[in-house]
Amino acid sequence: MASVFASIVQAPEDPILGVTVAYNKDPSPNKLNLGVGAYRTEEGKPLVLNVVRKAEQLLVNDLSRVKEYLPILGLAEFNKLSAKLILGDDSPAIQENRVATAQCLSGTGSLRVGAEFLAKHYHERTIYIPLPTWGNHPKVFTMAGLSVKTYRYYDPATRGLDFQGLLEDLGAAPAGAIVLLHACAHNPTGVDPTVEQWEQIRQLMRSKGLLSFFDSAYQGFASGSLDTDAQPVRMFVADGGECFIAQSYAKNMGLYGERVGALSIVCKAADVASRVESQLKLVIRPMYSNPPIHGASIAATILKNSDMYNEWKVELKAMADRIISMRKQLFDALTAKGTPGDWSHIIKQIGMFTFTGLNSDQVAFMTKEYHIYMTSDGRISMAGLSSSTVPHLADAIHAAVTRSC
């Protein structure tokens, strides 16, 4: 029988999530999943934070809790606490009621809702994204109705920031254009601007009236300090400017599958923020009506309770520290092996990922011969490494780099 769906073709597997699919199929006992950015313990296991379990116990014990629909914009308490987390407790923007916040489905959902809002209400419909950026960014924006252009970011020669290129490209953008900025721990490169560079970027953006859209998926995960990792965002807000901020609690609270995040829109005035909020509801209602309660309740419980908040900071720092230690170990292993090339970028880059500089052929070789699963752009998730698996990875990199082709 002819199907009405006859013309629908098989979509390719998602390049990032597809790595895990391929990894799962591999029977080798030596396989290593360095694909998706999900934290692993030293034993290679996923981690549910103790403070998260505590928060859940409190929620289950609270017999007054119900499962009624949240408001369209989500859990109010969570929204307030999220805005404070990224902007700072004493942020004038918050005190002046200039921040419109909506609980959204993690980072992706926050980006999508923000982009849909901009496509509907903003006069500039182009967003500038860094080259490279997270694989899902372009589709999030184009599906929302924005068009996407890139600005130079990563310099393969230095494996660092192409700062001149960045300034030139943003300088050439039309006034008012939207610019996506990774708040910290750039994904996939791990290359972040310095504080001085951030200040220059801020000035350039202000002078051109460019609208910043921050993607903050690693607050606390990059340096281990929540405040330090929020600095770039706070700098931009401090001069009274407007910006969009997408926050994710997937990594820093380990709430990946619960889909916890928030979109904050910092406006010039309180009445603007309140109108913006009302229009955000019109974007969300036809998409999923209102957001899921469970993860946001966990996050709110942790954020509002000072003991739990402190416990969280300790667990967060431990995760960040383990990753920093993996960086050091991998660097030391490659140095000890005499692997050709300068590998110092492994310890200079920050956050969950390292942009190794390996090309797709070398990556394919490492997957085939050493069962190393990673994205073809050469990105590895340091969170997926342990002291016991670093030697295997070092062997694989060494072999990939030294083999004659």
Next chain:
Amino acid sequence: MASSVLSLASATPSASLSSHEISKGKLNLGSTSLCFSKEKTNPFIKTKSFGRVSMVVASNVSRFEGITMAPPDPILGVSEAFKADNHELKLNLGVGAYRTEELQPYVLNVVKKADQLLLEKGENREYLPIEGLAAFNKVTAELLLGADNPVIKQQKVATVQGLSGTGSLRLAAALIERYFPGAKVLISSPTWGNHKNIFNDARVPWSEYRYYDPKTVGLDFEGMISDIKAAPEGSFILLHGCAHNPTGIDPTPEQWEKIADVIQEKNHIPFFDIAYQGFASGSLDADASSVRMFVARGMEVVAAQSYSKNLGLYAERIGAINVVCSSPDAAARVKSQLKRIARPMYSNPPVHGARIVANVVGDPTLFKEWNEEMEMMAGRIKNVRQKLYDSLSSKDKSGKDWSFVLKQIGMFSFTGLNKAQCDNMTNKWHVYMTKDGRISLAGLSLAKCEYLADAIIDSYHNVS
């Protein structure tokens, strides 16, 4: 020159310039002396020149100054208004959320057990696959179609976990937009208020088929069939699987057969919205009979499910989009494209609600308990309908036929009250309902039936 820009900026704040107007060129800067360079000047920025370096200080005008305050959601906004009312007799019959006789929200016992179980299991919080929790997808398709349905065994069903009913409908709408360009969705008149928003935002054209007949307070069956027949071939026909929202009027089994006939005749695609499976009659299987009948005919069917009401999982946002295809190959392809739509929307769905459903439906003891709680909830609503009908009939001396209250099914009753009458319900009687005349019986207690009857009778007879 700088001062001219300043005066422009200060002249506009209260004028609510919409960014729409600016992009249409109504604000023409190019022809005045305000333009400092060849490129378009952002009207919200005043410039000062310092020699070769231009330092632009952002003005006090927001980029979003022109944005207007959106009206409150017609359904969800009712609860907000209710909360703001301090009257002691106030009654919230707005949103379709189940309430106990004491008018309290209800968390099902099986859900409490499942929550406790999940806490004890202490499972990880890793990202679900884009298509959702496999265990959930399996049980949800089986619940809808029957565990031994041949289409399931033959792997002809593409199931993707979605964000309750809304999210599942949105995924389907996006699939239609992408793969059936120009195809229309036909929605009933009336239908759930958010349906048109979903299709509008997904850029899918829609039109209405006649459904509610105010004269009979019943189904305009001839009109429905006629409009479905008249639609361009290959349209998607949005059908409420059971407990039509907002009217509570469902086709009879014979009428369902005729609806299927005309859909097949015109090569339309049936698109079911099933938000009340189990809630209409109290039986999960009986409430799925319409969908199952279409599938049994060998038709390809799109079906969105929600567990908001029947498992009381409103805020957990758990549902699914199912596409029954004529071959496993088509199902696999459709599933892959649904994933492709979900990834740039929210990446992967929330795990908690999915685990609750999988645990309840997958465990025979919990499943049995659920069926009993389901019957209890549907039973309470049937009792409330009876009491309301009895109150209306005994209090109203005009001889008006109130039997539609008993004939309608599910959470809602379409009272037939017009907007002015609904306003009277709220303003005079503090009864909160949607302006289309819909009341949620789930929010009514036996104790309040007489009061409500008084309000309805007064509004119907004394307000036009």
